[in-house]
Amino acid sequence: MxxxxxxxxxxxxxxxxxxxxxxxxxxxxxxxxRAPLSSRNPDIDELGKNKARLILLNKGDLxxxxxxxxxxxxxxxxxxxxxxxxxxxxxxxxQISQIIQExxxxxxxxxxxxxxxxxxxxxxVAGIPNVGKSTFIxxxxxxxxxxxxxxxxxxxxxxxxxxxxxxELLDTPGILWPKFEDQQVGLKLAVIGSIREELLVExxxxxxxxxxxxxYYPGSVxxxxxxxxTGEMPEVLERIALVRGCVQKGGGPDFERAAFLVTxxxxxxxxxxxxxxxxxxxxxxxxxx
Ligand code: G4P
Numbered sequence: 667m668x669x670x671x672x673x674x675x676x677x678x679x680x681x682x683x684x685x686x687x688x689x690x691x692x693x694x695x696x697x698x699x700r701a702p703l704s705s706r707n708p709d710i711d712e713l714g715k716n717k718a719r720l721i722l723l724n725k726g727d728l729x730x731x732x733x734x735x736x737x738x739x740x741x742x743x744x745x746x747x748x749x750x751x752x753x754x755x756x757x758x759x760x761q762i763s764q765i766i767q768e769x770x771x772x773x774x775x776x777x778x779x780x781x782x783x784x785x786x787x788x789x790x791v792a793g794i795p796n797v798g799k800s801t802f803i804x805x806x807x808x809x810x811x812x813x814x815x816x817x818x819x820x821x822x823x824x825x826x827x828x829x830x831x832x833x834e835l836l837d838t839p840g841i842l843w844p845k846f847e848d849q850q851v852g853l854k855l856a857v858i859g860s861i862r863e864e865l866l867v868e869x870x871x872x873x874x875x876x877x878x879x880x881x882y883y884p885g886s887v888x889x890x891x892x893x894x895x896t897g898e899m900p901e902v903l904e905r906i907a908l909v910r911g912c913v914q915k916g917g918g919p920d921f922e923r924a925a926f927l928v929t930x931x932x933x934x935x936x937x938x939x940x941x942x943x944x945x946x947x948x949x950x951x952x953x954x955x
Pocket of ligand 1: 724725726727728751752753754793794795796797798799800801802
């Protein structure tokens with residue numbers, strides 16, 4: 667889906683989030699494990715202050731395992747509860763229920779001291795488009811859960827999905843808008859397929875990706891396409907085009923088709939598990955691409 671983020675749209679999304687946040691104890695924020703900072707919108711920190719916070723590194727199956735662990739440590743050091751998962755896998759979801767309870771332990775204790783027992787934790791899923799919110803909610807809401815109807819005192823039309831006695835999830839996710847201002851952010855979001863960036867040309871995206879892979883995952887391009895990854899990037903892309911039969915009528919390389927092929931391979935994990943942001947480098951500002 668192509669989301670158009672214009673100021674009116676963002677204001678509406680923000681208003682919806684503000685309304686829904688009043689109803690919940692916990693924000694389950696999904697980020698893309700391949701670009702955990704670019705796929706976040708830090709406005710959520712202001713919107714969600716005073717709420718328990720859990721960051722899920724989703725699509726962890728496509729990201730570098732070592733970096734998954736590094737990113738979990740990074741967010742934990744900032745006080746977030748974290749988990750890494752593949753939202754399509756119900757088994758991965760099981761562990762989340764336990765982390766949800768841990769992340770709300772303080773609140774449950776407070777309730778208990780006030781004599782409020784067995785009030786379920788209410789949570790909302792939030793994240794930018796395509797990060798896996800609906801997939802997560804669907805997996806979460808599998809056979810064992812029942813949908814609960816509208817509750818007295820709760821805004822009309824809200825549906826809660828009951829995971830168990832302890833946890834209920836709002837069935838409509840909060841949609842966060844990506845931060846487009848930074849060009850690097852736009853690039854990474856386009857490469858992971860989170861946004862369709864009309865201003866960026868497919869070949870440019872692809873060459874950025876090839877350069878990144880050569881620097882951080884040397885050998886992965888050679889392994890997949892059996893081509894040398896040395897030299898200027900257009901030359902590398904040309905080699906890929908030729909071995910993969912992406913040629914124009916006149917016989918010259920079809921760069922655009924080759925670029926689509928490479929980005930599609932990347933998005934489907936066929937170029938290996940790759941993370942586009944590295945926490946240590948992010949902190950020291952070393953990584954510029
Ligand atoms: P959204 O609600 O946040 O917008 O995202 P949604 O759940 O629709 O997920 C977007 C795409 O990402 C879906 O693919 C979904 O299957 C995939 N996805 C979600 N979570 C994971 C995960 O943990 N790992 C992997 N590998 N994929 C995940 P789709 O609708 O089939 O689109 P596409 O695959 O054709 O691009």
